[in-house]
Amino acid sequence: MPYAQITGWGMHVPARALTNENLVQMGVDTSHDWIASRTGIERRFVAGKDEATSDLAVKAAQEALLLAGTRPSEVDLILVATCTPDHIMPSTASLVQNRLGAENAGAMDINAACAGFVYALSVGAGQIESGRARQVLVIGADELSIYLNWRDRSTCVLFGDGAGAVLLRASDTPGVLASTTGSDGSGANLLMIPAGGSRIRMNGRAPAQKDRYLRMNGPQIFRWATQMMAKAAQKVITSSGLKPDQVTLVIPHQANLRIMEATAKRLGVSTEKVFSNVRNYGNTSAASIPIALCEAIGAGMVKPGDNIVLTSFGAGLSWSAVALRWNVEVPAHLPRWSPLRRQLEATMATLRSALRRQERAVRTTIEERLHRD
Numbered sequence: 074m075p076y077a078q079i080t081g082w083g084m085h086v087p088a089r090a091l092t093n094e095n096l097v098q099m100g101v102d103t104s105h106d107w108i109a110s111r112t113g114i115e116r117r118f119v120a121g122k123d124e125a126t127s128d129l130a131v132k133a134a135q136e137a138l139l140l141a142g143t144r145p146s147e148v149d150l151i152l153v154a155t156c157t158p159d160h161i162m163p164s165t166a167s168l169v170q171n172r173l174g175a176e177n178a179g180a181m182d183i184n185a186a187c188a189g190f191v192y193a194l195s196v197g198a199g200q201i202e203s204g205r206a207r208q209v210l211v212i213g214a215d216e217l218s219i220y221l222n223w224r225d226r227s228t229c230v231l232f233g234d235g236a237g238a239v240l241l242r243a244s245d246t247p248g249v250l251a252s253t254t255g256s257d258g259s260g261a262n263l264l265m266i267p268a269g270g271s272r273i274r275m276n277g278r279a280p281a282q283k284d285r286y287l288r289m290n291g292p293q294i295f296r297w298a299t300q301m302m303a304k305a306a307q308k309v310i311t312s313s314g315l316k317p318d319q320v321t322l323v324i325p326h327q328a329n330l331r332i333m334e335a336t337a338k339r340l341g342v343s344t345e346k347v348f349s350n351v352r353n354y355g356n357t358s359a360a361s362i363p364i365a366l367c368e369a370i371g372a373g374m375v376k377p378g379d380n381i382v383l384t385s386f387g388a389g390l391s392w393s394a395v396a397l398r399w400n401v402e403v404p405a406h407l408p409r410w411s412p413l414r415r416q417l418e419a420t421m422a423t424l425r426s427a428l429r430r431q432e433r434a435v436r437t438t439i440e441e442r443l444h445r446d
């Protein structure tokens with residue numbers, strides 16, 4: 074059975090940064106001290122008006138493909154973990170597939186909110202292990218800022234936008250060692266965006282504004298998350314046959330520094346082994362773990378032979394964890410021609426997509442005429 078190994082990684086966040094002080098200046102009834110001391114967050118990035126989830130996802134994915142040395146046409150499957158897709162349909166993954174020019178890839182979205190990326194990693198690894206795919210692009214991308222009520226200080230200070238991606242490739246040497254996914258829908262009411270689906274019907278009218286905002290019972294999620302992330306991590310450590318002291322790095326979902334510290338304590342690992350960058354990005358939902366992984370790699374905290382545990386929680390309630398053995402050398406830098414190749418591939422993909430559209434339109438016109446005659 075082949076292993077699924079991470080061979081490329083990439084991240085992207087929007088250009089616009091919002092510090093805690095900026096939020097205060099915007100009129101949010103909060104303070105830098107409150108946010109920093111209760112959550113660890115100091116800054117987050119917010120997407121511009123014309124910047125959709127797929128725009129962030131494509132940039133992260135291009136970086137991951139370049140690092141892996143994989144052409145878009147060699148990818149078999151694209152999984153986009155997101156709860157803030159560009160549209161209800163088509164999937165954001167299909168939009169990403171088109172923009173990348175990944176013409177041989179299947180594509181689908183996975184929604185497990187903040188736990189989505191690790192869920193998708195588990196699904197992608199399963200496809201490789203079963204022999205159904207050799208290269209799977211797994212992306213976590215979210216823009217929760219769209220659903221924030223900037224007058225609700227209990228939620229709007231927590232979230233940021235971003236995307237992170239990894240390329241999984243079939244390998245003879247161990248990569249993903251174990252994974253777990255879980256759900257407890259009895260907690261669905263604790264964190265939700267009520268409108269936008271089939272439950273709240275529009276009946277010719279727009280849904281009430283309050284139903285379009287993210288709502289959350291923070292304290293209950295907090296209590297549950299401090300237990301759940303550690304439990305999920307423990308489960309994959311045990312099933313991968315690792316001893317806790319063989320784990321070199323834990324990357325938890327970046328929601329709140331206090332939840333991460335509690336997770337470290339429950340797992341019995343020192344906080345130095347638990348990576349956190351929530352300070353600079355806030356909670357980027359499905360993007361949080363791949364962004365953290367990219368930054369941990371950039372900080373020199375990942376080397377071949379390391380055992381890494383990713384553990385996450387989110388709306389659903391849902392949770393997921395993966396234990397993996399890192400097995401690739403981290404290149405000091407990308408080849409100099411990389412940006413050029415990225416640009417070229419993106420241009421080719423746009424041209425190919427435009428040609429396909431034209432071809433479809435022409436064929437439809439011809440078929441309609443033939444039918445009429």
Ligand code: ACO
Nearest residue numbers: 103104107186187226227230291292294295328329387388
């Ligand atoms: N600034 C100042 N005061 C605030 C703010 C703020 N931004 N937000 C809340 N407060 C006030 C409250 O009004 C309350 O005041 P009161 O005592 O006068 O009523 C007080 O602070 C305490 O509020 P709590 O909600 O009890 O604060 P808590 O210590 O629990 O921290 C927090 C709140 C940070 C939201 C915490 O509960 C938390 O992190 N929960 C987990 C949330 C989470 O991780 N969600 C993401 C899930 S992943 C996904 O799927 C998207």
